[in-house]
Amino acid sequence: MFRYGTAVWLFLGVAPYLFADAGRNINQIVGDRAIGMAGAYAAVSDDPSGMYYNPAGIAYSSSANISANVNTLQSYAITYDDVVAGEFDYVRDSFQVLPNFFGVIQPLGNYTVGFSSTIVDSVREKQSQTFSDLTAINVDKFVFNFDRIDTTYNVGPSVARVLDNKLAVGLSMHLHYRSAESISNQHIKFSAASGNNISWNNSYAEIKEVGIRPKLGLIWSPMQSLSFGLSADKTFLISGNLTSQVSACGTDLTNIGCQTQSDPSITATAFERDYPWQVRMGGAWFPSNVLLVSADLIYNSPTYDDSGDSVLLSTVDGALGVEWYWSPKWALRSGLYTANANTPELALGSINQAGHVDLIGATVSITRFNQGSSISLGALLNYGQGESQIYGDKPTLIQTTTIAGGTVFFTTSYRY
Numbered sequence: 001m002f003r004y005g006t007a008v009w010l011f012l013g014v015a016p017y018l019f020a021d022a023g024r025n026i027n028q029i030v031g032d033r034a035i036g037m038a039g040a041y042a043a044v045s046d047d048p049s050g051m052y053y054n055p056a057g058i059a060y061s062s063s064a065n066i067s068a069n070v071n072t073l074q075s076y077a078i079t080y081d082d083v084v085a086g087e088f089d090y091v092r093d094s095f096q097v098l099p100n101f102f103g104v105i106q107p108l109g110n111y112t113v114g115f116s117s118t119i120v121d122s123v124r125e126k127q128s129q130t131f132s133d134l135t136a137i138n139v140d141k142f143v144f145n146f147d148r149i150d151t152t153y154n155v156g157p158s159v160a161r162v163l164d165n166k167l168a169v170g171l172s173m174h175l176h177y178r179s180a181e182s183i184s185n186q187h188i189k190f191s192a193a194s195g196n197n198i199s200w201n202n203s204y205a206e207i208k209e210v211g212i213r214p215k216l217g218l219i220w221s222p223m224q225s226l227s228f229g230l231s232a233d234k235t236f237l238i239s240g241n242l243t244s245q246v247s248a249c250g251t252d253l254t255n256i257g258c259q260t261q262s263d264p265s266i267t268a269t270a271f272e273r274d275y276p277w278q279v280r281m282g283g284a285w286f287p288s289n290v291l292l293v294s295a296d297l298i299y300n301s302p303t304y305d306d307s308g309d310s311v312l313l314s315t316v317d318g319a320l321g322v323e324w325y326w327s328p329k330w331a332l333r334s335g336l337y338t339a340n341a342n343t344p345e346l347a348l349g350s351i352n353q354a355g356h357v358d359l360i361g362a363t364v365s366i367t368r369f370n371q372g373s374s375i376s377l378g379a380l381l382n383y384g385q386g387e388s389q390i391y392g393d394k395p396t397l398i399q400t401t402t403i404a405g406g407t408v409f410f411t412t413s414y415r416y
Contacts, residue, residue: 024359025276025300026317026339027121029380030101032067032411036365036378037321038335040294042282043219043229047413048103051116051158053280054231055170056217058105058112059160067413069101076382076405078125083390083399084142085134090390092146094405096124114158116172121152138194143187150180154213170217176235178209197251205244207271211237229282240271276300276314292323300342312342331367336360339382346387349395357386357403365409372415380407
């Protein structure tokens with residue numbers, strides 16, 4: 001008869017909780033000028049990406065403008081230390097080419113109107129590892145494959161107006177659409193000493209969400225060289241659905257059928273996720289006509305997580321950006337930003353804890369201008385180290401977790 005020994009429970013404990021990585025509210029930096037300045041854009045926002053950061057800013061655009069991230073090449077790795085048999089790491093990789101922003105704005109009488117499509121969050125992770133000769137836990141071979149894709153789109157119109165020489169107001173009304181899918185497959189071949197033969201486990205989950213995300217913004221410019229921006233938004237779900245399936249089979253040394261198995265039926269349930277209120281406050285200073293310094297403070301309110309049971313914490317993040325024109329045709333941009341985890345720090349003695357990893361990032365880009373158009377090329381790096389609990393039912397097992405990533409981006413903008 002198949003026996004669920006220590007090794008089996010350890011491995012089977014991986015699947016549900018490997019999906020529960022550290023969550024952050026700052027996931028993508030988008031736009032042409034904004035991405036080079038690390039997203040410190042609430043008090044600037046005078047191009048199409050302003051529809052995402054602060055729609056009031058597009059009121060100050062002097063002409064029609066089209067902006068696009070033609071290609072964003074993103075890659076990162078997540079390393080979970082000493083997960084298997086207390087000595088082997090789990091490593092998950094991500095690589096994707098992502099056109100994460102397109103926008104167009106057009107003056108229309110006393111107003112400026114626009115339309116944008118933004119990928120505000122995108123995850124594409126894969127793991128394929130084989131571990132052999134795990135004698136300490138009576139396993140000859142353990143094979144683990146994991147694939148996850150999770151993308152959120154914001155698409156819709158924006159409108160803005162200058163109320164007087166110093167104040168502008170704007171509104172974006174975006175459709176929110178999220179599509180997420182994950183699959184985990186693991187196969188264990190036990191040694192004869194265990195009394196078991198093979199264990200196989202497969203799990204699948206799919207999430208679909210539809211909602212709206214209104215964003216209201218203000219920009220105040222008390223003097224020509226100084227401006228302040230404020231925007232606030234929240235995603236309201238209209239519908240959400242979760243579909244899941246789990247299959248499993250365990251055989252003993254007789255190798256006759258599955259001594260233990262789970263019903264591979266598909267379960268579909270309504271899915272109600274709470275999104276935070278996000279408030280972005282920023283300031284921009286123009287010490288000269290060739291230099292801009294900007295900074296943002298981003299607050300996200302506490303919310304309930306995907307299960308609706310536990311509270312995700314509020315976060316405060318920051319972004320600092322600099323733009324320097326060394327000639328009329330060339331500009332250099334750079335910045336720093338944070339992406340702090342909205343989960344509690346892990347504590348020994350607790351179970352089913354989500355990972356907690358804070359990130360810090362840096363960006364740099366160079367831009368060439370020519371007769372109303374511009375082309376930018378840049379890079380973004382981020383890094384963070386924290387903790388995860390891969391085995392959710394083991395209160396004394398917590399793994400050090402490291403995230404390291406990089407992005408190369410190519411953007412274009414055209415005024416007409």
